Amino acid sequence: MNEKLQSWLAPLTGLPVALIYGVLARLAFSAPDESGALSAMTCGFLFLVPIAMGALTVYFAPPNLQLSGRYAFFMPWVACIVTVLVIAAIGLEEVVCIVMALPLFLLLSSLGGWLMHLRKRKNYVSNLMHGSLLGLLLVAPYLVTPLETRLPVGDTIYHVQNQVEIAADVDTVWRNIIEVPLIQPEEQHFSIFHPLGLPKPLAATLSHEGVGGVRHASFENGLLFIEEITAWRDHDSLSFTIQRDAQRQLPAPLNQIGGRYFNVLDGTYRIEPLADGRVRLHLESTHRLSTRFDFYGGLWTRWVMWDLQDYILQIIKVRCEK
Known part of the structure; x- marks a missing residue:
C-alpha cells in the first residue's frame, strides 16, 4: 500500500x-x-x-x-x-x-x-x-x-464593432437606443463573463435629445457610465463620449475602469435600413489599454467589449421585435 x-x-x-x-x-x-x-x-x-x-x-x-x-x-x-x-x-x-x-x-x-x-x-x-x-x-x-517599471508605457487604442439585424422599423429601433428602460431579470441572458464578476447592464436614461445631452448607463454593482452626446442624427446615428462615474466606490476589478491601465472612451449607435423593411443596428466603441503586454491583454479586452456590445444589441433586438 x-x-x-x-x-x-x-x-x-x-x-x-x-x-x-x-x-x-x-x-x-x-x-x-x-x-x-x-x-x-x-x-x-x-x-x-x-x-x-x-x-x-x-x-x-x-x-x-x-x-x-x-x-x-x-x-x-x-x-x-x-x-x-x-x-x-x-x-x-x-x-x-x-x-x-x-x-x-x-x-x-x-x-x-x-x-x-x-x-x-x-x-x-x-x-x-x-x-x-x-x-x-x-x-x-x-x-x-x-x-x-522604469520604462515608459504607451497607450493602445482598440475599436470594437458589433451588429445585429432587427425585424422592426427605424423609429422603433431609434426609441430603444436613445434610452433603455430598466432591463428586467427575465430579459437578462447568459454571458460567459458575468459568472466571473463582470456586471450586467441595467438601464440608460437621457437628459435631453441632441448634442450635449447626457446618457446615464447603469450596470450592476453600482457601475455608472456618464455618456455625453457628441453627434446626433435623428433616426440615424448617435455618438457619445464615455466616462465612469468616479464618485462611486466600486469593487475590484471594476475600479480599474477609467484608471491607469484601462478605459472606455466613446461609442456610436448607427441604424442601417434594409430593403426588406428590417434594420441592421451597429454598435461600436473605442477603448484604451495601457500595459506592457497589450498584445495579450488586448485579446481579452476586445473579447469583453465585443461580448458586452452583443449582449446589449440582443436585448434591444428582443424589445424591438415584440
Whole structure:
C-alpha cells in the first residue's frame, strides 16, 4: 500500500514547492500599481513567475519523470491551477483577472518545465542547465521588474464593432437606443463573463435629445457610465463620449475602469435600413489599454467589449421585435 501511495504521490513532488513560490510571489508583487518596485501588472510577474513555477515543478520531480517530455509540459499546469485557486481563495486576486492570466501562465509554466527537462536529457550541454539555471529563473522576476517599471508605457487604442439585424422599423429601433428602460431579470441572458464578476447592464436614461445631452448607463454593482452626446442624427446615428462615474466606490476589478491601465472612451449607435423593411443596428466603441503586454491583454479586452456590445444589441433586438 505504501509503495502504491508513493507511486501515486511521486508526480506531485514538485507541486508544493511551486505552490509556495507562486503564492509568495503574488504577495511580493502586491503594489497596487507601478509606483512600487514590484507590481503584478508587469511582464516580470506575468511572464517570468510561471516559468519559474514550471521549472520548480520538474526540478523536484523524480529523475524518471524529469526525462518525460509529456510530464515536463503538462505537470506545471497542475501547479499553476492549484496556485491560482489558492490565490483566489485567500483573496489575493479577482477571479476574472485569474481567468485572463491563466492561459499565459499555463503556456509559460510549460516552458519552465521544458527547460528543466532538457537539462536532464543525455548528450545535452548540461553545464548550462544545472541548479544555477533554476536559481536564475527564481530570481529573474525580482531582478527584471524594478528595471521594467522604469520604462515608459504607451497607450493602445482598440475599436470594437458589433451588429445585429432587427425585424422592426427605424423609429422603433431609434426609441430603444436613445434610452433603455430598466432591463428586467427575465430579459437578462447568459454571458460567459458575468459568472466571473463582470456586471450586467441595467438601464440608460437621457437628459435631453441632441448634442450635449447626457446618457446615464447603469450596470450592476453600482457601475455608472456618464455618456455625453457628441453627434446626433435623428433616426440615424448617435455618438457619445464615455466616462465612469468616479464618485462611486466600486469593487475590484471594476475600479480599474477609467484608471491607469484601462478605459472606455466613446461609442456610436448607427441604424442601417434594409430593403426588406428590417434594420441592421451597429454598435461600436473605442477603448484604451495601457500595459506592457497589450498584445495579450488586448485579446481579452476586445473579447469583453465585443461580448458586452452583443449582449446589449440582443436585448434591444428582443424589445424591438415584440
